Amino acid sequence: MSPEIISILNFLLDTPLAALVSENEVLFPWIESLHVLGIALVFGSIVVVDLRLLGLIMRDQAIHAFLRQYLIITWLAFALSAITGAVLFVSNAMSYASNTNFQIKLILLICAGLNMVIFQKVFAKKIPRWLFEEQVPRMAKIMACISICIWLGVVIFGRLIGFTLMPTIAN
Amino acid sequence: MRPEFLLNFCAVIEDTALSQLIQRTDWLIPAVQTVHIMAIAALLISALTIHLRVIQVSFTNQSLGWTIAIFFRVLQWSVVVLLVTGLVMIIGEPARALANSAFQIKIVLLSIAMSATFYLVTQIKNTLIYAEGTKAATGAFRWVSTVAIISWISVVFSGRWIAYT
Numbered sequence: 407m408s409p410e411i412i413s414i415l416n417f418l419l420d421t422p423l424a425a426l427v428s429e430n431e432v433l434f435p436w437i438e439s440l441h442v443l444g445i446a447l448v449f450g451s452i453v454v455v456d457l458r459l460l461g462l463i464m465r466d467q468a469i470h471a472f473l474r475q476y477l478i479i480t481w482l483a484f485a486l487s488a489i490t491g492a493v494l495f496v497s498n499a500m501s502y503a504s505n506t507n508f509q510i511k512l513i514l515l516i517c518a519g520l521n522m523v524i525f526q527k528v529f530a531k532k533i534p535r536w537l538f539e540e541q542v543p544r545m546a547k548i549m550a551c552i553s554i555c556i557w558l559g560v561v562i563f564g565r566l567i568g569f570t571l572m573p574t575i576a577n
Numbered sequence: 578m579r580p581e582f583l584l585n586f587c588a589v590i591e592d593t594a595l596s597q598l599i600q601r602t603d604w605l606i607p608a609v610q611t612v613h614i615m616a617i618a619a620l621l622i623s624a625l626t627i628h629l630r631v632i633q634v635s636f637t638n639q640s641l642g643w644t645i646a647i648f649f650r651v652l653q654w655s656v657v658v659l660l661v662t663g664l665v666m667i668i669g670e671p672a673r674a675l676a677n678s679a680f681q682i683k684i685v686l687l688s689i690a691m692s693a694t695f696y697l698v699t700q701i702k703n704t705l706i707y708a709e710g711t712k713a714a715t716g717a718f719r720w721v722s723t724v725a726i727i728s729w730i731s732v733v734f735s736g737r738w739i740a741y742t
Binding site (some may be wrong): 431435438439442443445446447449450451453454463464466467471475478479558561562565566568569 | 625
C-alpha cells in the first residue's frame with residue numbers, strides 16, 4: 407500500500423466516527439445488520455430484474471413497468487448499503503483495505519456500477535418500448551447475465567470478509 | 578436462555594460425526610452462510626413483493642393473484658433453503674445457535690413472519706380478491722402484511738446479531 411493511501415486510512419481511523427463505531431459494542435452490529443439488509447434487497451431486486459430481462463420469469467408482465475417498480479427498491483437498498491458500508495469501512499479502514507476479499511468485492515461493485523451506467527447510457531431511451539423479452543436486444547440480455555454473476559460475487563466475497571478480516575469483531 | 582438441558586443437548590450434537598465433519602471442513606460454513614444470505618435475498622424480495630402489493634404501496638399494476646402465485650412459490654423454496662443451510666450451521670456450531678438469545682428471538686420472529694404470510698396467502702386465495710386479481714385487499718389483510726414485513730426484516734437483524742451475542 408502506498409504511503410498516500412496509508413495516510414488517508416489513518417486519517418479515517420482518527421475520525422470521531424471511526425472511534426464511535428469501533429468502540430461501541432452495540433453500534434457496529436446494528437450498522438452491519440442494516441448493511442446485510444441492504445445488500446440482500448439490492449441482490450434480490452437486481453436478480454429479479456435481470457431474470458425478467460432474460461425472459462426467465464414473469465414473461466406476461468410488460469418489462470418497462472416491471473423494471474421501474476423493482477428499481478425503486480434497488481436504489482433505496484443500494485443507498486442504505488453504501489452508507490452503512492462506508493461507516494463500517496471507516497471504523498476499521500486499515501484492516502478492510504488490506505483484506506483481499508474486500509478488495510475483490512470493491513472491484514466487483516465498480517464493475518456492477520459500470521455495467522449499470524453502460525446499460526442506462528445505451529438502453530435508457532429504448533426501455534419504455536420493451537414490452538416483452540423478444541424486444542430486448544441481445545446485448546441487454548448479456549449485460550443482465552453479467553450483472554447476476556457480478557452480484558453473486560459481491561455476496562460471496564462480502565461474506566468471506568467476515569472470515570478473513572483481522573482483527574475481526576465477529577463472523 | 579441457556580438452560581442446562583439445552584447446553585447438554587448442544588454438547589451431544591457437537592460430538593456427532595456430522596458436526597465434527599462440518600467443524601473440520603474450513604470452507605463449509607462460509608459457503609453455507611453465503612447460500613443462506615442468497616436465500617434471505619430471495620425470501621425478502623418475494624415477501625416484499627407480496628406484502629407491498631397487498632398494502633397497495635407498490636406493484637399495483639400486477640394482479641394480486643398472479644403476484645402471490647409466482648412469489649409465494651419463490652418464498653416457500655427460499656424457506657426450504659434457509660432451513661437446510663440453517664440446520665447445517667446449527668449442527669456445526671450448536672451452542673452458538675441454540676443457546677444464543679438472538680437465535681431464540683430469530684426463531685420467534687420467523688414463526689410470526691411465516692404465520693402471517695401463510696395466513697394471508699391462504700385467506701386471499703380463499704376470497705374473491707384472488708379471483709378478481711386487481712381488487713384491493715381489505716384493511717385487515719393490510720395490517721397482517723405490515724406485521725409480516727416488520728417481522729421478516731427483524732428476522733434478518735436477529736440473524737446477524739447471533740454473531741454478537
